[in-house]
Amino acid sequence: xxxxxxxxxxxxxxxxxxxxxxxxxxxxxxxxxxxxxxxxxxxxxxxxxxxxxxxxxxxxxxxxxxxxxxxxxxxxxxxxxxxxxxxxxxxxxxxxxxxxxxxxxxxxxxxxxxxxxxxxxxxxxxxxxxxxxxxxxxxxxxxxxxxxxxxxxxxxxxxxxxxxxxxxxxxxxxxxxxxxxxxxxxxxxxxxxxxxxxxxxxxxxxxxxxxxxxxxxxxxxxxxxxxxxxxxxxxxxxxxxxxxxxxxxxxxxxxxxxxxxxxxxxxxxxxxxxxxxxxxxxxxxxxxxxxxxxxxxxxxxxxxxxxxxxxxxxxxxxxxxxxxxxxxxxxxxxxxxxxxxxxxxxxxxxxxxxxxxxxxxxxxx
Numbered sequence: 163x164x165x166x167x168x169x170x171x172x173x174x175x176x177x178x179x180x181x182x183x184x185x186x187x188x189x190x191x192x193x194x195x196x197x198x199x200x201x202x203x204x205x206x207x208x209x210x211x212x213x214x215x216x217x218x219x220x221x222x223x224x225x226x227x228x229x230x231x232x233x234x235x236x237x238x239x240x241x242x243x244x245x246x247x248x249x250x251x252x253x254x255x256x257x258x259x260x261x262x263x264x265x266x267x268x269x270x271x272x273x274x275x276x277x278x279x280x281x282x283x284x285x286x287x288x289x290x291x292x293x294x295x296x297x298x299x300x301x302x303x304x305x306x307x308x309x310x311x312x313x314x315x316x317x318x319x320x321x322x323x324x325x326x327x328x329x330x331x332x333x334x335x336x337x338x339x340x341x342x343x344x345x346x347x348x349x350x351x352x353x354x355x356x357x358x359x360x361x362x363x364x365x366x367x368x369x370x371x372x373x374x375x376x377x378x379x380x381x382x383x384x385x386x387x388x389x390x391x392x393x394x395x396x397x398x399x400x401x402x403x404x405x406x407x408x409x410x411x412x413x414x415x416x417x418x419x420x421x422x423x424x425x426x427x428x429x430x431x432x433x434x435x436x437x438x439x440x441x442x443x444x445x446x447x448x449x450x451x452x453x454x455x456x457x458x459x460x461x462x463x464x465x466x467x468x469x470x471x472x473x474x475x476x477x478x479x480x481x482x483x484x485x486x487x488x489x490x491x492x493x494x495x496x497x498x499x500x501x502x503x504x505x506x507x508x509x510x511x512x513x514x515x516x517x518x519x520x521x522x523x524x525x526x527x
Contacts, residue, residue, distance in 0.1 A: 230254070230263040240294060241271035249273030257281055257290070257299065264288050266317075272297040272325070282307040286317035292324035296357070302329025309336050311344035311366070320345075321352040330361035339388050341366035348396060353377050362388045369395035372420075378406040383413030383435055390435075393418040402428050410435030412461065419443045421475045426450040432460040437467050444469040444501040446477035455487040464494045465518070466506070473501035480507045488515035497522030 230246045230253070237251025246260045246268055247253045254260035258281040260270050267287045274295025283290070290313075301312035308314050312330045313322070322343065330340035341363035345351050348369035356377040358364040364379040365372075372393060379390040390410045393400045397420035407415040408431040415430045417440040429452065430438035438454045441447050447468070456465045465486065468479045479497070493515075497506045499522045509527040 230260065230265075231268065240273055242269075242293075245269045245271040247271050247273075248277075249275060257297075261288075261290075276300055278302075278304070280304050280307045280312050282314035282316050283320055284316045287319045288317060289321040289323065290325065291322075296324050296326050296355075298326040298328070300329050301327075302331070302360070304329070306330050306332060306340050309340075311341040312361070313343050315343065315345040315349055315351045317346075318349045319351070320349070321354065322356050323354045324356070326357045326359075328358070328360040330363070332362070338385065339363055339366060342382070344368070345370055345372075358382065363392055364389070365391040365393070367393045367395065367397060367400075369397050371398045372400040374400070374402045374405050376404045378408075379415075380406075380409045381411065383410030383415075385412050386436070387413070389413035389417045389440075390415050391417070393420050393423075395419070397421065399424065402426070404428060407431070407438075409433050412436065414438075414440040416440070417442065418445075418447075419474070421445050422477075423447040425452055427452060429453045429455070431455045431457075432465070433457045434459045434461065436460070436462050437464050439466045440470070441466075441468045441479060442471040443474040444472070444477055444504065445475040447479040449479075449481045449484055451483045453485045453487065455489070456493050457489045460490070463490060463492050463519075464496050466495045468497045468506055468522075469500035469504070470496070470498040471500070473504075476501045476504055478504045478507060480509065481511050482507075482509045484511045486511060486513050486515075486518065488513065488518060491516060492519060494519045494521055495524060497524055499523055 231244050233253035235252040239247060241247035246264060248257050248260045248270060256279055257272055257277050258279050261281045261283050264270060264285045266285045269289045271291060271293045273293055274297050276298045278300050280301040299312055306312055309332055312327050327342040330342050332340040339362050342358035342361045344366045345368055350370045352373040354375045358379050359381045361382050362384050364382040383389040390407045399422040400418055400420045402425040404427045406429045412435055414436045415432055415438045422445060423441060432438050454465055495506060495518055505523040505525045507525045
């Protein structure tokens with residue numbers, strides 16, 4: 163029987179091990195390829211259907227789906243047909259229970275009164291509107307929804323109409339940035355005829371497309387990092403029409419990081435806070451037929467700051483047919499020129515009070 167040296171035996175053993183490892187690796191690659199092919203070409207599961215809602219046992223003993231728009235309370239129904247009705251004696255006594263029952267596309271009618279509560283709206287295409295007056299959602303003294311806001315708009319394309327919202331506050335260890343209204347990441351929403359006050363932030367948004375109409379924000383912005391309204395995240399566009407932003411405590415009246423900011427027929431009044439308008443990252447900005455007022459009590463000389471932090475989205479800022487009321491000895495419109503070659507354009511702007519100081523690239527037409 164032939165004899166082999168220990169050296170040759172070791173080499174043979176190592177070769178066998180290497181071959182085994184190679185085979186295992188190759189089998190793993192084939193398995194990965196098979197899984198990839200199955201993922202690309204195999205049958206796909208359908209998208210999940212939205213939840214149907216709550217169920218209960220009906221008078222006949224059968225299980226039935228609850229339609230919140232058809233629920234009746236103990237009193238005469240005061241809401242429109244086909245809506246979820248909230249108020250004393252109505253189908254839902256609290257806004258939170260109505261929101262919990264809401265499905266995609268529902269309208270929630272809230273009868274005027276004070277509702278000491280907070281909630282997160284998770285369904286999409288939902289409208290919450292006040293009727294028979296303006297209901298007040300007061301979340302003061304409460305742990306607010308998700309530690310974020312009186313009303314958290316977690317669903318997409320939510321509309322709020324004819325509401326008053328106040329009292330949002332969270333402690334410093336959670337950010338000290340509670341808001342009347344806050345959206346989920348990149349969720350679109352619309353605000354119409356809403357009054358928001360007495361909160362650390364008025365609106366604190368995280369991306370999406372936003373429309374604000376005929377609304378008012380005051381006594382928000384309690385620190386230098388909170389504001390009457392703050393449009394942050396990857397905001398695509400904010401459109402503001404016919405609204406008032408006034409009397410922020412410390413922060414800005416309006417701060418927008420949106421790619422596009424379009425403001426018309428609105429008023430900004432700084433009495434103790436910072437800038438009337440802060441557009442820190444540039445972006446296409448139009449302020450049309452609006453009034454900007456700065457008083458002696460404001461904490462800065464700057465009425466407007468443009469591209470102070472970056473030029474994330476290059477664009478010009480146009481002020482057209484606006485009125486600026488300067489009650490300070492020195493007031494500044496400041497283009498920080500982070501967006502090289504993009505000016506602040508003043509077109510048919512009227513000034514009341516001492517002349518403005520213009521800093522950076524500013525054009526007049």
